[in-house]
Amino acid sequence: MMPAQSIHDLSKRLSHELETIIGRPVADGDEKRPLHELGVDSLGLVELLVVIEKEFGLSLMEAGLSADHFRSLERLATAIHDRL
């Protein structure tokens, strides 16, 4: 099992990518908030999934993720970590 630090790093990387997508900073603690509360919409989510596919080689659209995995950047990072 990879160290918890890696999930934290993944979470930070996703935060950085999301900042580019939504056009504003993702504050500390925001990685625990649901994506829709951070202003992410359909297009924003799809853009984030595209970034994840390109960076990690994971097609999350086909990975059978549930809404629960998107409850926060942290959970999404965990889903990515579990599939790497």
Place this chain on the structure above:
Amino acid sequence: MASDAQQKHYLSGIDWFVQALNRRTRAVTGCGNTSQIAIALAGKINPADVRERLNRFLEAHPILAGRCRRNPLNLAPYWQLPRTMQSAVISLDVRPDISDFGALPPPGLAGEVNLPLIGLPRIAFTLAPGENRSWLAMRFDHQLLDAGGAERLLQHIGCNSDTYLSTGDRRVHLDQWMAKFRSGQKVNRTLLALRDTQPPAALPCPDRDRPIPSLFVFRSFDPQQCHTITTNAEQSVGYLMLLPFLLGVSVNAFHEVCRQRGVAGRHYVVPVTMNARRPADLNTVFFNHLSFNFYRFEATAAADRSLLWQQAATQMYRQAADRIGHHIQQAGYPMRILPAAWLGRLMGLPLAGTLGSFSFALVGGKEYAADTFMETPIENIYHMPRVPSPPGIGIYFNRYHDRLNMVLSYLEGMLTPADAESMVDAIKQRLLEQGGRHASTPDQTVS
């Protein structure tokens, strides 16, 4: 006096597409590519105060009274600011005769949106005053404002902000031609992939022996209904997948109307307008900061909403991965060399003369964030977009705070009023159906 360079704001490729649409729309409707936003106000508002606010705003933003011109040396189109603003006034038409107020925009406002914007500036207002509810509508020219920018402009006026509104990046963009050419190739391939031996199924446009007005049918969803729709979207398509959910239901309802009318066609193509403001331009008001995605749906699948949703989500993902929106923006720059009239004809070539089966957009809810206009509380904000012809018909959604509104915009004669109401009722019903995924009944009659 400002120098020539300060008076010129170069148009982007998307702006030039809009110029081409302006010509096409004017040829059919007698009126350019204009739309309207209608604000339902929970109370009175003083026309004199509004008039004063508007003209102060115009004085500070002469761009509203500009015109499209071309640089004679490099043919790049630009928006030229006026040298003088002496005679320019923003029109405010006070209409006490419009008094049939319900929760939805009164029919009298639809008449306003079909009037051409005569002279300058590029916005005009109508005020239907009431005691407990008033309506304030802004008619605007898409040459200068997209829907998101129009909402931002309204908020700016309504909040009496003194901030000068930025026009964003207005460089001439006569560089990086190879990258723009490659973008054009990608766009061309995308459009060719949408083609078939037949054009996409579409309702016939009315005969053009006279200017044709646009008609509108509205529905509004309260916060509880919005929650239901969001839940249904999540269960049917996925978390945050509202746009593909709305699009799938809209295609399904349009398909039923086409079947009832005997409109043949193997597939539907739907151009979807997207807000393409870059993070640095999020607060930019003027000009068009948008792009498009194109969705294709097979008619054989259009009776099954589950299939439509799956196709919509998949295509949305693929176009995001291929950066189609970005490439459309870039490919537009070299197209500026074409006269707008020629570009208008060229735009319809890939899809055999049309731009799609119907037009679609979901306007965000982030643009007008305030809950008042000139201190009067806002109940709701509606969009009344006029659709360039063809296709001449569009289904649009906009959000205002915790509300969602839908409008069907169509050219008079494309649908009977009863068919239009039925179509909108069908969309509303299906958006609110509980339980997530559904298999449609192919022969279900819209009622």
